[in-house]
Amino acid sequence: MFDNHDIDDIFRGEIIGREIILLDSTSSTNDVANEIGSKEKTPEGTVIIADEQKSGRGRFGRNWISPPGVNLYFTVILKPTLFPENISIITLAAAVAVASSIREYTGLGAEIKWPNDILIHGRKIGGILVEMKSMGKHIDFINVGIGLNVNMQLDALPEDIRPFTTSLQAESKTDIDRCSLLNAILNKLEQIYKMVLNGDKQTLINEWIRLNCTIGKKVSVQISNRIMRGVADSVNDNGELRIRLESGKIETVNSGEIKILADTK
């Protein structure tokens, strides 16, 4: 069903992978997760994987190209006791799980561009779409949707995004076993998520700093219709980015899209 693998080959941890849903094709694994996330019989850690998505979604309503047989598209349902305003830490956790697993599994230098992008040689190889359902201060569930370009040929991409996008196959010139890579990511996410639940955010932040390509760079960020420029200074322990503006003032952002302008060094 999934190359030469079936559902029994997929990682099952104490939390992540308690339940696995493996689909040939769906609109979007995040849509499936949104439908089932509130149900009592959906345990935390449920993973929905699809071989193909017909309406894969990226951030800001963008389309996520999701052809069959080549890439990874999956969503993990989490139900942490966090306040909704603190969920940026979950994005950091997912980004670290993805980037570090790519490094360990392929030896390629994957990096994290705050908050949700995974890059290799400055080109996007993966993205994370975190969606949440909450009521007041209570989080019902968080969907962590992860898309990774694994064995996709770059000529399958629209021309306008081709210069900024890559796949593991294009970078390593070898076909990657999707199931093994998925298992490496889920296993890593399990370890990191448990650390977050145990209150150890610092180890996660240190690991994020090791893997990121944002801190120390000149960046611009658009929040609604305001554009701020400055130097990415650090992330705080909620996963928010601190930007030092030219005036010296520090602004903290928890969402938005940054553009990396240059190194400060």
Ligand code: BTN
């Ligand atoms: C982005 O970089 O904008 C985020 C892309 C996230 C894509 C993944 S693929 C699995 C899950 N299902 C979706 O429709 N989107 C996410």
